[in-house]
Amino acid sequence: MRTVLISVCFLACGAPQVRSENDLAESIQQFNEGVRWERFAAAATSIPPSLRSQFIDEMDQRAGDLKITDYEVVNVARRGEREARVQIKLSWYRASEGTVHETHAIQTWERHGKVWWIVDETRLRGAEMPGLSDPSQGDSFRGDPFGSSAPQGSASPHGDVPPRGTLPCGEGPPCGESVMKD
Numbered sequence: 001m002r003t004v005l006i007s008v009c010f011l012a013c014g015a016p017q018v019r020s021e022n023d024l025a026e027s028i029q030q031f032n033e034g035v036r037w038e039r040f041a042a043a044a045t046s047i048p049p050s051l052r053s054q055f056i057d058e059m060d061q062r063a064g065d066l067k068i069t070d071y072e073v074v075n076v077a078r079r080g081e082r083e084a085r086v087q088i089k090l091s092w093y094r095a096s097e098g099t100v101h102e103t104h105a106i107q108t109w110e111r112h113g114k115v116w117w118i119v120d121e122t123r124l125r126g127a128e129m130p131g132l133s134d135p136s137q138g139d140s141f142r143g144d145p146f147g148s149s150a151p152q153g154s155a156s157p158h159g160d161v162p163p164r165g166t167l168p169c170g171e172g173p174p175c176g177e178s179v180m181k182d
Contacts (some may be wrong), residue, residue: 023114023115023116024076024078024084024109024111024116025076027046027109027115027116027117027118028073028076028086028107028109028116029073030042030043030045030046031043031046031047031107031118032071032073032088034046035059035068035071036068036069036070036071038059038063040055040056040059040060040063041056043055043059044056046116046117046118047117047118048112048117048119058131059131062130062131064095065094065095065096065130066092066094066095066129066130066131067092067093067094067095068090068091068092069091069092069093069100070090070091071088071089071090071091072088072089073086073087073088074087074088074089074104075087081111082110082111083108083109083110083111084108084109084116085106085107085108085109086106086107086108086109087104087105087106087107087124088104088105088106088107089102089103089104089126090102090103090104090105090129092129094130101126101127101129102126102127103123103125103126103127103128103129103132104123104124104125104126105121105122105123105124105129105132106121106122106124107120107121108120108121121133122134122135123135
């Protein structure tokens with residue numbers, strides 16, 4: 001009886017950590033699958049609520065030419081219980097040119113209550129991708145999540161930075177355009 005009680009306590013104490021990891025993995029998959037398959041409303045559930053409408057509009061505009069053919073989660077680096085950096089490898093092409101490109105990106109995820117939101121995404125290396133900000137433009141990350149190759153800089157601690165390199169209307173390029181120059 002004592003063994004059963006200890007086992008139940010052990011499992012109960014370990015469950016939140018396992019669930020938290022599962023929630024993050026599910027959020028990463030939901031967002032990236034949504035973007036890949038152009039289900040932007042589904043992907044937007046992983047974005048801070050104040051940015052969802054803008055995200056959907058901008059992704060709809062890009063989807064006419066930008067096609068993501070595949071993505072792979074390369075690395076997940078947890079930073080405590082409330083933050084994670086995720087390296088993603090994206091394969092994509094522009095319908096107007098047909099050449100397949102590969103780009104590695106770093107996504108910053110933050111836990112808000114029981115949900116994980118992507119709050120930033122920056123190109124790490126590879127081809128410049130429409131809608132994905134470049135670390136040299138200053139919109140990069142705090143710290144070095146994967147060693148010396150990750151971008152340095154600062155991101156908003158409150159999750160107010162739109163994902164995929166876009167800026168709110170009135171800041172930077174015209175509304176809906178990428179901050180990247182092709």
